[in-house]
Structures are given as structure tokens and as C-alpha cells.
């Protein structure tokens with residue numbers, strides 16, 4: 518049982534009864550304070566041998582490739598800076614810093630080595646440090662970021678935990694993601710090999726980043742991959758949702774800040790992203806095929822919905838599992854709406870086809886109204902012969918339901934290469 522003391526967030530004078538503040542690291546399009554616009558948006562996408570940009574026009578629901586740079590790296594993750602793109606090389610250890618020029622053409626300004634197999638990047642709050650998850654090395658890369666955005670002073674921290682029971686995938690530590698908490702002071706690192714989450718932060722302003730704690734995943738052998746703090750847009754988190762790719766589950770953790778240090782605690786709650794019974798049954802894979810790899814997660818800006826991608830499910834196309842968050846209550850008094858976060862849980866609300874296979878990564882638009890998704894593999898037996906490569910969904914503001922509004926055929930974007938591994942609004 519969860520014994521979380523009810524937490525009154527006391528959000529005054531908000532229009533929506535939900536926790537509708539924008540996430541602190543999200544901002545409206547430059548020069549538009551309204552935070553939502555029908556103006557065309559630029560997306561960056563990347564994969565093996567290419568990093569490109571596309572334009573999505575919400576007024577016309579059109580999606581077009583705008584640029585495409587080719588390179589040798591396996592660019593499975595990008596971190597978008599103000600005018601720079603930080604790109605990984607999943608099978609190496611190098612980070613590539615590229616200047617965004619006219620027409621979104623990319624020019625490399627720096628290449629620097631970090632840990633082996635970097636698969637995810639994150640900045641600290643003031644963008645003076647960049648963190649990378651070293652999947653192959655099983656550690657956390659940290660770089661200083663100069664005023665010009667270039668990286669220096671690489672150091673690494675080991676993730677904490679004991680190797681999981683899987684004799685194929687858990688033979689060593691595999692740091693998979695570095696997630697900044699809402700205070701901006703702490704980073705949690707999900708490790709697939711160790712079935713753990715490592716907490717990183719500073720003891721004081723004068724010291725360097727170090728490991729401050731850890732927690733094990735609720736289910737041993739589950740393979741933690743990506744996670745998301747809840748609620749978004751509030752200074753301190755109360756919960757953390759962890760996607761574990763080997764068991765296709767979301768585990769719910771409580772977040773607290775005893776003595777000012779972020780601490781995670783298991784709630785014991787785990788939810789399947791891969792239902793084998795009930796309303797949203799996923800066809801089990803053919804015998805001998807691998808059974809799903811839940812991958813990416815985010816929480817909607819209104820803190821009412823959670824979305825997770827299901828990869829390689831054995832179906833002709835894979836899916837997004839859409840959960841509704843329960844356990845939040847809002848009470849409207851004369852001049853404020855008091856929102857109380859209680860016993861949080863997730864309820865599977867919908868499974869939406871991604872139009873292809875292996876949706877490794879998807880992301881929310883800055884305004885929270887659209888979802889961008891890349892399919893790394895072709896659809897199996899798709900009616901159009903190949904399925905979709907890059908897909909845009911509209912998010913219903915009330916229900917959180919997703920509806921596909923634009924896409925590009927798989928081959929049109931990937932040519933002979935691998936499908937999109939990363940996509941995000943710039």
C-alpha cells in the first residue's frame with residue numbers, strides 16, 4: 518500500500534483544474550507568448566547515417582523533409598541546443614557538436630570522446646553541463662559546456678546496483694537515460710543491466726557531481742530504460758514513472774526530498790504496457806520472436822496522461838500505450854484551485870498504432886498539442902507495402918486521445934538506411 522502523505526500543491530489562480538503549468542524547460546515558440554500557435558514547426562530527426570529536419574504545418578497537417586545531412590555516426594539520440602545539435606554515435610564513444618545553419622544545414626564544430634555507447638543526453642538547468650548515458654560503458658558521462666556550447670572536461674560516474682538475472686542482456690551495467698528532475702538539481706539514471714536508478718547531484722555549489730543514492734527497480738530483471746517525473750511544471754516531483762523494457766511495464770516510484778536530496782522509493786505499483794487480456798489485447802509474437810521492448814515515455818503538460826511506446830510487439834504495426842493518471846483531486850475555492858496528489862495510479866486508456874514497427878522514441882510538441890514519432894522499422898505486411906517512417910499525432914486537449922494527422926512513408930525518409938530513431942520539435 519502507498520502511504521504518501523497527501524500533498525497540497527496549492528496552485529493559485531490557474532485557469533484549468535488540472536496541473537496545467539508548462540514544464541519549466543519547455544517554452545513557447547520564440548516571439549509568441551501565447552504558447553500555442555498554428556505556425557509551422559521544425560522537427561529534427563536522426564538515425565544511422567543521417568540527421569535531418571522536417572516541417573510540420575498544423576494548419577494544413579502537412580509534413581515535409583526540409584534538410585538531410587549524412588554522416589558516419591549511428592545518431593540515435595540528439596540534444597537540441599539554442600543553435601547547436603549534440604549528437605551521439607551509439608556504437609562509438611564520440612559526441613558530435615553541430616552548428617545549425619541556414620535551412621537547418623548542420624556543420625560539425627566539435628567531436629569529443631565520452632563514455633562508450635552514449636544513448637541519451639541531458640543538460641543541467643543552466644546548460645553549463647551535459648550528461649550522457651553510457652550504455653556500453655555502464656556509466657554516466659559528464660562534460661562542461663562552454664559559453665560557445667562546446668564540450669570539455671569529460672569525467673564519468675559509475676551507476677549503482679547489482680547485475681540483473683538475465684544472462685544475455687544484464688551481464689554488465691547499461692546506463693540508459695539521464696533524466697533531470699523538476700528542481701533542476703538532480704539527475705536520475707536508469708540502468709538496464711543493474712535494474713536500478715542512480716541519483717546524481719552536487720553536495721554543494723563548489724563540489725562536482727557525484728552519486729547521491731540509488732533505488733532498485735521494483736521487479737528484478739525488468740530492464741529499466743526511460744522515465745519521466747510527475748507532475749510536470751511544478752518545482753518538486755512527487756512521483757517518477759519508469760519504463761522497464763524487458764518486462765514491458767511502467768513502475769511507479771515516490772519522490773521526496775529529505776534533507777533537500779532527491780530520494781526515490783518503490784510503491785510496488787507496476788502497470789503493463791503490453792496487455793495480453795482485456796480490452797486492449799496485443800497479439801503475442803510468433804514463437805521464437807522477442808516479446809516487446811517498451812521504450813519511450815512522457816507525461817502530458819496537464820499531468821493527466823502518460824504515453825509509452827511498445828516496440829517489436831509481433832503485430833504488423835507497434836503501438837503507443839496511453840494511460841490516464843488517477844489519484845489527483847482538484848478543489849476550487851474562492852480564489853484558488855488546490856490540487857492534491859494522492860495515491861497515483863495509471864489506467865490503460867488506449868493503444869494507438871504507430872503505423873510502423875520499433876517506435877524507439879517519440880516526443881511531445883512544445884505546446885503539448887502534438888506528438889512526433891519515428892518508426893525504426895517497416896510495418897509488417899502493411900497495406901501500402903512499407904508503412905510510416907515519421908508520424909505526427911494530434912493530442913486531444915480534453916481526453917488526451919491521439920489521432921494521426923500527418924506522416925511520411927518509411928522509405929521516403931530512410932532511403933536504404935535505418936528508420937528514424939529520434940525526433941523532436943526544435
Ligand SMILES: *[C@@H]1O[C@H](CO)[C@@H](O)[C@H](O)[C@H]1NC(C)=O
Pocket residue numbers: 548549550551552553554555556
Ligand atoms: C502566436 O500564437 C497565436 C495563437 O495561436 C497565433 O494566432 C499567432 O499567429 C502567433 N504569432 C506568431 C508570431 O507566431
Ligand SMILES: *[C@@H]1O[C@H](CO)[C@@H](O)[C@H](O)[C@H]1NC(C)=O
Pocket residue numbers: 565566588589590591608
Ligand atoms: C553508416 O554508418 C555506419 C555505422 O556507423 C558506418 O560504418 C558507415 O561507414 C556509414 N556509412 C556512410 C556512407 O557514412
Ligand SMILES: *[C@@H]1O[C@H](CO)[C@@H](O)[C@H](O)[C@H]1NC(C)=O
Pocket residue numbers: 611628629630
Ligand atoms: C576517440 O577515441 C578513439 C580511440 O582512442 C580515437 O581513435 C578517436 O580519435 C577519438 N575521437 C575523438 C573525437 O577524440
Ligand SMILES: *[C@@H]1O[C@H](CO)[C@@H](O)[C@H](O)[C@H]1NC(C)=O
Pocket residue numbers: 678679731732733
Ligand atoms: C538492490 O539489489 C541488489 C541485489 O539484490 C542489492 O544487493 C542492493 O542492496 C539493492 N540496493 C538497494 C538500494 O536496495
Ligand SMILES: *[C@@H]1O[C@H](CO)[C@@H](O)[C@H](O)[C@H]1NC(C)=O
Pocket residue numbers: 566567569582585586587929930931932933934
Ligand atoms: C537522408 O540520408 C540518408 C543517408 O544518406 C538516406 O538514406 C536517406 O534516404 C535520406 N533521406 C532523405 C529524406 O533525403
